[in-house]
Amino acid sequence: MNTLITPLKPAHRDSVLRADCDGQTLVGLLSEPVLAASDTGVLLIVGGPQYRVGSHRQFTLLGRALAGAGVPCLRLDYRGMGDAQGDQRDFEQVDADIAAAIDAWQREHPSLKRVVLWGLCDAASAALLYVHRRRDPRVAGLCLANPWVRTATSLARAQVKHYYLDRLRQPAFWRKLLSGRVGLGAVRELLGKLAQSRAPAPAADTRHYTEQMADGLRAFGGPVLLILSGDDVCAREFQDRCRDGGPAWQGLLNRPGLRREDLPDADHTFSTAAWRAHVERLTAEFVRGVPAVA
Template identity: 60%
Template sequence: MKESVLSFDCKGERLVGILAEPASAAPAEVGVIIIVGGPQYRAGSHRQFTLLARHLANHGVAALRFDYRSMGDSPGETRDFLDVDADIAAAITALLAARPALKRVVLWGLCDAASAALLYLESTADPRVAGVALLNPWARSAATLAQTHVKHYYWRRLREKGFWLKLLRGGVGLTALRTLAGNLRLARGAGKPKTDSRSFQERMAAGLRAFNGPVLLILSGDDYTAREFVGFARSSAAWAGLLVRPTLDLHDMPTADHTFSAIQDQDSQCRICLDWLRTRCLAI
């Protein structure tokens, strides 16, 4: 594989990306746009974006990892995943212009970058997007975080002997019970309807529902963000049925943490992504 710098315009700012592609043959007709999560830049935690892009390029798929405005080497005003539609669109345009053999792209995102990909679909319905790969999507609110803590942390703690011993001694157990009570109050409000405009989680669902292309969803077992997302998706009317659509491939990785920091988990998610691209996207 080979790598080159790709610099391109986004509303008057020059964004910086690294394009990885096969060295001796034309890439597959579908390329990959790796969207960063914030605060993050194009290498990723423990170089995970770099490793993914190189893995794909070594197997015939071009991949662009880039810094959106205000991240890494790209200038611009500070922004988060709710305001990167223009950056994603600019990256798609730049990649397709630089490599005319490419016909469409797949959007790949971890955490709030996965959320950004769905928000982009919701706001643009961009026909250049052939598929989306979503890893541990971000769907956090104060209520969903409280639900996750109650279900996955406090329930386990209440069954531990050490917790009750600390409680009897008046130590941290008492503080934990107070925190649990607060989380229960927040969690009870998670499923209540809102009177204001749609939340970003509802917009994510709308983007996914309107998208007819293939979707890859990878969820880490050792990750509260993934658990929070699943809990929200299963309880939200907006998300009803979306995780069991025939166009969606779900992969659970029980031992993986949020960023797939163990090398065996990183290697596994790279293989899953490549296999999915080959079977679901490259024939489009």
Template identity: 55%
Template sequence: MKESVLNFTCEGEALVGILAEPEGAPADVGVLIIVGGPQYRAGSHRQFTLLARHLASNGFAALRFDYRGMGDSAGETRDFLAVDADITAAVDALLASQTQLKRVVLWGLCDAASATLLYLERQPDPRVVGLALANPWVRSTASLARTHVKHYYGKRLLQAEFWLKLLRGGVGLDALKSLMRTVKASRGPAADTRGFQQRMAAGWRRTRLPILLMLSGDDYTAKEFLGHASESQDWAGLLSENRVSRIDFPGADHTFSEAMQLERLTTVTHRWLQDIAPSP
């Protein structure tokens, strides 16, 4: 594979990306790696660099880029709710970079996965033929509280050590107050029906595209997503659709930082891509 800098513009601002491409002819599907924030195109522990290189070495051109205001790209900093134009410009640039490319898969982690669904909810893009989503972000005060109650406090309250410590005065008043606040917050509404979580579900439902859903076993963001999807009517049935390939990564953290987990992530992505468009 080989890498090169790909410069392009978005609404008059200069954006910078790194294009990884096979030495030979690529598959007609390219991969746009959308970076969650706030970080730049290399990703945590060079996650996106290694992913792009692996895909290019196996026949799939991949572009990772910086949003406006991040990394080496110009413009004002923005969050995942305001990057539609950046994604459009990156898709344009990737397809224009190689004439063999006809279609694009969007790959995103955390709020980049959320941005992907919001992008397609607002403006369906016929050039996009698949979504690879890792640990999507659906954070709200209530959903975070429910996740902590279920996956942290729930286990803690079942431990004899906790109750012995409580009886001996080893659990401070502040800790008890924190628990009560969390329980109270967890009883709030599942999500603001006008919020981005509902729009994410609408984007998922609207696309009808194949979706690769990758979930870390040791990550509150992934647990929060599963909890929200199981409780919200907007998400009812979406994760069990036949077009969804769900892959769980037991023991993996949010960014798949262990080498074995990252290697599995890249391999899973590559094999799923082959089902969409086998490389030459």
């Protein structure tokens, strides 16, 4: 007897959404629920140099998972990235791109009332800079994964604290050193990192992008989901900045409305299926709980 197998219907549909930004075209891929969609969508900002698919397709999979959970998600190529027009730019220069994407999304889908910005690494930094500079009332929440706060000094401090000091505590390192299997170059690198980690912050840091990020996080009125990987230097630098970054950063991890989720074994891009699924669940749950903008 032949059994007729009915194919499963997809829980989402994908479409291209284009936006004009200062005369240049941005390209986004919009994943939407097939059934009724939430009036809150996720604008997934992609850090550079990268485009909307992401490493190991993480952004494609995240966008479709959210759509399957009832949350529309727009993955954006800002100017100079992927299929978008314009010159390449970094995360400090994409405020206009984010605003243009929200404008186009609401124009084509009037049911969209509010947006959650989602960013990994320097895209999380871009989200904080955007809410700091634009105060856009349409942004109702932030999902920040391993935010980028790097300076040469912060990287050196994180490497010394979380990598080199751990190595110095390992008997195997000293056995290799005494046996000649650790080269002089590695020893010189360690000494160089120690010297760099003790360097004072440069005078230009008076209004460094990290301080603007801190201002954005402190002043933002909506809820924030902060996801930190355990096996990631960027996450360690962010935690160090929150603890040792001066008055601008003091108390930020305890601000009202901030929910912190640690993935102790995860790497920077949540590269396993289990880590990816965990982030998808956290994001969908968070977005469903975002209140309407007053």
